[in-house]
Amino acid sequence: MNEMLITLILILVKLGLIFGVVLSMAAYLVLAERKILGRMQMRYGPNRVGPGGMIQPLCDVIKLITKEDFVPARSDKWIFLFAPGLTALTALLSFAVVPFSPPLTLFGREIPMVVCDLHIGLLYLFGLSSLAVYGVVLGGWASNSKYSLLGAMRGLAQMLSYELALGLSLIPVVMTAKSFSLTEIVMAQSTWPNILQHPLAFIIFMISITAESKRTPFDMPEAENEIVAGFHTEYSGMRFGLFFVGEYINLIVIGAMTTVFFLGGWHGPFLPPVVWFIGKVLFVAFLFIWARGSMPRPRYDQLLRFGWKVLIPLALLNVVITGAIRLAMNS
Amino acid sequence: MNFWRDIKGTLQPFWITLGYLFKKPVTIQYPEEKRTPPPRYRARIVLTRNPDGSERCVACQLCSAACPVDCISMQAAEAEDGRRYAAWFRINFARCIFCGLCAEACPTMAIQTTPDYEICNRDVLKLVQEKEDLLIDGCGKDDEYNYYEHSGVGVANERGGNEDEYGPVDPKALLP
Amino acid sequence: MPKLTIDNLEVTVPEGTNVLEAARELDIVIPHFCYHEALGAVGSCRLCAMMFVDGPVTGLQMACMVEAQDGMVVSSTDPDAIELREHVIEWAMTNHPHDCPVCDEGGECQLQEMTVAGGHGVRRYNGKKCTFTNQDLGPFVQQEMNRCITCYRCVRTYRDYCGGTDYGVFGSRNRIQYGRFQEGTLESPFSGNIIDACPTGVLTSKPFRFKTRLWDLQEAPSICPHCSLGCATIPGGRYREVQRVKAGINRETHGFFICDRGRFGYDHVNHQERPRQARVDGQPVAVAAALTAARERVAGMAREHGPNSIAFLGSSRASFEGSVLLRDWAAATGSQQLVYEAHQGRDHAARTLAARLGEHGRSLEDLRQSDLIVLFGADPLAEGPMLALAIRQAVRNGGKVIVIDPRPVELPCAASHLPLAMERLTDVLTALAQKDLHAFDNHEHAFLENLSEQFDSAQRPVLIGGADLLGGKGVDALCSTAAQLSSAECAVGVMTMLAGPNSYGGALLAGDGPDFDTILDAIQEGTIRALVCLESDPFREAMDPSRAQAALGHLELLVSFDATPGLAAQRADIFLPTRANAEMAGSYMNNEGRLQAFQAVIDPGLPISETGAGNHPPREFFQTTPGSAPEADWWLLAELLERDTTLAALRKTIEQSDECFVGLSAIDAESTGLRFSAQGSLPPAAEQDLLQTGVTDALKLLAITGPVGSHWLAHLSSPLAATQPKPYVVLHPEQAEKLGLSAGDRARLTTHFGHCHVVIRTDEKMVNGLILAPQLWDTALEGMVPGSMLDCQLEKEGKA
Numbered sequence A: 001m002n003e004m005l006i007t008l009i010l011i012l013v014k015l016g017l018i019f020g021v022v023l024s025m026a027a028y029l030v031l032a033e034r035k036i037l038g039r040m041q042m043r044y045g046p047n048r049v050g051p052g053g054m055i056q057p058l059c060d061v062i063k064l065i066t067k068e069d070f071v072p073a074r075s076d077k078w079i080f081l082f083a084p085g086l087t088a089l090t091a092l093l094s095f096a097v098v099p100f101s102p103p104l105t106l107f108g109r110e111i112p113m114v115v116c117d118l119h120i121g122l123l124y125l126f127g128l129s130s131l132a133v134y135g136v137v138l139g140g141w142a143s144n145s146k147y148s149l150l151g152a153m154r155g156l157a158q159m160l161s162y163e164l165a166l167g168l169s170l171i172p173v174v175m176t177a178k179s180f181s182l183t184e185i186v187m188a189q190s191t192w193p194n195i196l197q198h199p200l201a202f203i204i205f206m207i208s209i210t211a212e213s214k215r216t217p218f219d220m221p222e223a224e225n226e227i228v229a230g231f232h233t234e235y236s237g238m239r240f241g242l243f244f245v246g247e248y249i250n251l252i253v254i255g256a257m258t259t260v261f262f263l264g265g266w267h268g269p270f271l272p273p274v275v276w277f278i279g280k281v282l283f284v285a286f287l288f289i290w291a292r293g294s295m296p297r298p299r300y301d302q303l304l305r306f307g308w309k310v311l312i313p314l315a316l317l318n319v320v321i322t323g324a325i326r327l328a329m330n331s
Numbered sequence B: 001m002n003f004w005r006d007i008k009g010t011l012q013p014f015w016i017t018l019g020y021l022f023k024k025p026v027t028i029q030y031p032e033e034k035r036t037p038p039p040r041y042r043a044r045i046v047l048t049r050n051p052d053g054s055e056r057c058v059a060c061q062l063c064s065a066a067c068p069v070d071c072i073s074m075q076a077a078e079a080e081d082g083r084r085y086a087a088w089f090r091i092n093f094a095r096c097i098f099c100g101l102c103a104e105a106c107p108t109m110a111i112q113t114t115p116d117y118e119i120c121n122r123d124v125l126k127l128v129q130e131k132e133d134l135l136i137d138g139c140g141k142d143d144e145y146n147y148y149e150h151s152g153v154g155v156a157n158e159r160g161g162n163e164d165e166y167g168p169v170d171p172k173a174l175l176p
Numbered sequence C: 001m002p003k004l005t006i007d008n009l010e011v012t013v014p015e016g017t018n019v020l021e022a023a024r025e026l027d028i029v030i031p032h033f034c035y036h037e038a039l040g041a042v043g044s045c046r047l048c049a050m051m052f053v054d055g056p057v058t059g060l061q062m063a064c065m066v067e068a069q070d071g072m073v074v075s076s077t078d079p080d081a082i083e084l085r086e087h088v089i090e091w092a093m094t095n096h097p098h099d100c101p102v103c104d105e106g107g108e109c110q111l112q113e114m115t116v117a118g119g120h121g122v123r124r125y126n127g128k129k130c131t132f133t134n135q136d137l138g139p140f141v142q143q144e145m146n147r148c149i150t151c152y153r154c155v156r157t158y159r160d161y162c163g164g165t166d167y168g169v170f171g172s173r174n175r176i177q178y179g180r181f182q183e184g185t186l187e188s189p190f191s192g193n194i195i196d197a198c199p200t201g202v203l204t205s206k207p208f209r210f211k212t213r214l215w216d217l218q219e220a221p222s223i224c225p226h227c228s229l230g231c232a233t234i235p236g237g238r239y240r241e242v243q244r245v246k247a248g249i250n251r252e253t254h255g256f257f258i259c260d261r262g263r264f265g266y267d268h269v270n271h272q273e274r275p276r277q278a279r280v281d282g283q284p285v286a287v288a289a290a291l292t293a294a295r296e297r298v299a300g301m302a303r304e305h306g307p308n309s310i311a312f313l314g315s316s317r318a319s320f321e322g323s324v325l326l327r328d329w330a331a332a333t334g335s336q337q338l339v340y341e342a343h344q345g346r347d348h349a350a351r352t353l354a355a356r357l358g359e360h361g362r363s364l365e366d367l368r369q370s371d372l373i374v375l376f377g378a379d380p381l382a383e384g385p386m387l388a389l390a391i392r393q394a395v396r397n398g399g400k401v402i403v404i405d406p407r408p409v410e411l412p413c414a415a416s417h418l419p420l421a422m423e424r425l426t427d428v429l430t431a432l433a434q435k436d437l438h439a440f441d442n443h444e445h446a447f448l449e450n451l452s453e454q455f456d457s458a459q460r461p462v463l464i465g466g467a468d469l470l471g472g473k474g475v476d477a478l479c480s481t482a483a484q485l486s487s488a489e490c491a492v493g494v495m496t497m498l499a500g501p502n503s504y505g506g507a508l509l510a511g512d513g514p515d516f517d518t519i520l521d522a523i524q525e526g527t528i529r530a531l532v533c534l535e536s537d538p539f540r541e542a543m544d545p546s547r548a549q550a551a552l553g554h555l556e557l558l559v560s561f562d563a564t565p566g567l568a569a570q571r572a573d574i575f576l577p578t579r580a581n582a583e584m585a586g587s588y589m590n591n592e593g594r595l596q597a598f599q600a601v602i603d604p605g606l607p608i609s610e611t612g613a614g615n616h617p618p619r620e621f622f623q624t625t626p627g628s629a630p631e632a633d634w635w636l637l638a639e640l641l642e643r644d645t646t647l648a649a650l651r652k653t654i655e656q657s658d659e660c661f662v663g664l665s666a667i668d669a670e671s672t673g674l675r676f677s678a679q680g681s682l683p684p685a686a687e688q689d690l691l692q693t694g695v696t697d698a699l700k701l702l703a704i705t706g707p708v709g710s711h712w713l714a715h716l717s718s719p720l721a722a723t724q725p726k727p728y729v730v731l732h733p734e735q736a737e738k739l740g741l742s743a744g745d746r747a748r749l750t751t752h753f754g755h756c757h758v759v760i761r762t763d764e765k766m767v768n769g770l771i772l773a774p775q776l777w778d779t780a781l782e783g784m785v786p787g788s789m790l791d792c793q794l795e796k797e798g799k800a
């Protein structure tokens, strides 16, 4: 009884911690992205509120909250209202299985530094990312607007296509760790991070996760210069804010996944494991921002063709080769 | 080979943006640093005066006809000496898109755009400016032209007294 | 029907069409100045050059001067023709001052258009330009001679078409000046037409001076509300006021020109005192509340005192649709007390005409083609000036004009005149019909004999009467005479000048209801307790205003719908503001029974010149336009009767309920109008015969319609104020001598209205023994309603 209560309390504490950290990180990631992109284009980015623009995220939130929450006429009202929440929710839920440090021993108790160490953590992540498609599709469909619908359809096709390549790229990682549990996968990289063992898988993973998360250069679902703002064209105020925040939480999730699957998780010399973990996550986030500052958007048909004709065969090949090598090494 | 070119084309931008990341931004920090636009910049619109100090605008309504957003309105009137002038003249700067077509259309050089771009206001009615607000004491970009020196209605000079005119004819003269 | 080829396109045109018109049929517009459909071709501007390639005529010719003939092959794009046009326009521009920015013609300037069309883009002539001195041509026309291109259109309009004599052309070579011999006001009542005719900015409208450019004007086809002829006009409005009126084109009625009353009489729409607020018992209320009050109180009155305790008075100013709805309201109430004209004589005349006109109806176009026109008690310049212009065209076409009238009728053309006392007009008509002239002596006999003979030889004779002098009996006699003189070969036409734009329509609807004098009696007796006035002002329009005012004092309920500051509007218990003619769509039926539609030009609202007090408009935002409460008369009545309030639906229902108005919903404002076969009924016989007023020894005064600016709507229009003369009376010189007066003397006129100071004028063309006094608003002669005969005294006050 006592045991369960303590576990429950601990889970709640970790949950709160992650919630706080992730949300504020997401907020500041927005700022960081705007500033970094600004500098890459020889601008300052936001620098007016607070020192160096540090209060900007707060202002944005206030602005979004105080804006009119507009619901277009003849939209499917309830779905329209509910869709943005779905996006943010799935992104947040993903964090449940991400280990950010080795288990900590406190007062003689071993506390796993993960909210819930599922042994099918990886599958759980996939499940959630499939659910994330719903936020986009429902939001776009319920808006009763051409642009939103186009954006939603693009998002649907794109996310379904790249999920395949994404899954395939992770099979070698699972083969190495012999487990679906994220903690196990990190543990398996204590000597070599997976990026060195499976460089091709890493590249495929990075490309497909970008497409999966609709980030530039694969942001067709919201391509401003083609379809206004895609699936969230009709959203305003905090509902738009939820889509927005969801996207940045997603960025952190991606950072964490990359770190866990390929960059060796919390492993690293000298510094405490949590610092390594956060550092790696931020580094991956930077990579994404950098890509946004550097790459143009391909055409939509190019994107799908690349996914189906190049990435998936390549990922399959990678699985076969990795399997063959492992078989050869084991025997 | 094309493949390598594509790879290079994909990666090179990363290098360039990384370089920019460490360069000094070119942004002008507006309220603190100000920049003087070139003289032909199209911002605040003014009504100028003739070299002799009289109002240039003859209220011909060409500017209001040219204005694509219909933000100029006026009423013409006749002065004692026969001069056509604007009894009132209103520009709604809240609507103006600073295209400069009005200045382009003006046959008297009266309406001109200036580089003064700081006209924002929270009170929309303050952006609705009347003739008193628009009229300046000067000729603006052309300090010579006076429309009535060229038109035949005899306002600046006596009838027929302009440079390119004969004095009034005598229709009752019998000479051939 | 010649068939010719222009620019490789074939066109067949009626005989006598010139090539310029033929090209216009094909939408090929050849630059031209001097040609005008109404003025004809003179070939003086040399701009309309076309190359005649093949056929009966060849070479470079002026298209306006060549009649279209079979087999002609013409090119408007021939290089020679283009070059000639380019040079001609360049010559025309050599002395032009190029002052478009301060020229009122700018924006609708034919010279600008032709310069562009003619291909003259760059000025090559650098010599000096000659200049001219302007003349002050009076309150209507502004002159700026420098801009003239000597096309002669003004002179041809003013002198040839309109018959003016005081405007012409002077000088030679490049000293040609157009104007009067001496500076002064243009005398012709059609002077405004030279503004329309002049293709440049030489002649522009003075009241409209510097007001608005064409591109800012809201314009729509309308019908002039000033007389019963129904000329087409194009009013232009801006900043919530009507600022000018241009002539519209209707070849069936007035043609291309209009009179100065119509052109400058628009200002009643903008009148400062115009009531714009609905009122109930002196309290301002919303229109809806006033309508409810009107509906309920009238219904209440009907319940309490019977339906016939309510009288409905329409007017010749109200739209036809509104008039129909007034009839429907009366019918719904159950009241038989419905009349459309407060002036008994005019009422009887209009109803008689509507009942008897039938096949005798003639349009102004028919009149222009007529070869014999006889006017009985009609003074066109006072009662419908465009009639005078149509008569002039008939004379120009070889027709004869004969005037039989107690007044000295002025016409812009030659006419023989027989002064005859008002009460004898009917006798003449009967005598002519019966060809029995024995009752007339000496010169009268000779005159009528001659007239009778002319009738025998005329092909298309028309009799013209005036409602004011003829009354019901006279119009009846007019129609009978026309019927009796008509034969199988030659139908005699009739036209009668009525009171206002919809007099005929009102007369059709009035049926054989009582006239207003009967209603006045009933009011005085107390059997009628409520009066509904639709755009009428009985206090001023009834035959005897003082009697009307006394009677109307007995009313328990006065409901008034009006757009002008009349007395009824001021005194009404329930007042509803209506829209002026330029502010609404609707239709009027003119004096030949032609229904013509008009459109709304502007929406009602306090003019910006008023809200801004001359300066810029107020700097505040309104939810509603100030002063925008007025609604169309038919809208108000439809709302009151809880009908569909769109004009289209209204016209449909009228068509359905009255078979004689089928076609109403198809009329549109651009067409020439529609004549209905509807026939009215004769009015009840008048108790007292207008034409036989008791003979006493006192001096007889006949009130007549004054000059251009003296009608009610015209009087409310400030541009016409300048034409308003000082109060005057006209006498025959012999009678003046008898009274010891001579022309120019000041005198004191006493009637039962009181007395006033007048100037004496004499005219020997009028009948001896009568004093003529025009009704002049805002003077002591205001109460003298045209057509009424009064006893008066005239005392000399001072010498000329």
Ligand code: SF4
Residues within 6 Å of the ligand: B045, B063, B066, B067, B068, B069, B070, B071, B072, B091, B095, B096, B097, B098, B099, B100, B101, B102, B103
């Ligand atoms: S600048 Fe353009 S928009 Fe502004 S007033 Fe002039 S014409 Fe109008």
Ligand code: SF4
Residues within 6 Å of the ligand: B056, B057, B058, B059, B060, B061, B062, B063, B064, B074, B102, B105, B106, B107, B108, B109, B110, B111, C101
């Ligand atoms: S175009 Fe020039 S002269 Fe004409 S109204 Fe405008 S400012 Fe005045």
Ligand code: SF4
Residues within 6 Å of the ligand: C096, C097, C098, C099, C100, C101, C103, C104, C105, C106, C107, C109, C110, C111, C112, C147, C199, C200, C201, C202
């Ligand atoms: S007449 Fe025509 S061309 Fe001449 S100044 Fe006036 S607008 Fe210009």
Ligand code: SF4
Residues within 6 Å of the ligand: C147, C148, C149, C150, C151, C152, C153, C154, C155, C178, C197, C198, C199, C200, C202, C203
């Ligand atoms: S005044 Fe006008 S109409 Fe008359 S000749 Fe000159 S340009 Fe022609």
Ligand code: FES
Residues within 6 Å of the ligand: C031, C032, C033, C034, C035, C041, C042, C043, C044, C045, C046, C047, C048, C062, C063, C064, C065
């Ligand atoms: S229009 Fe033919 S010559 Fe003037």
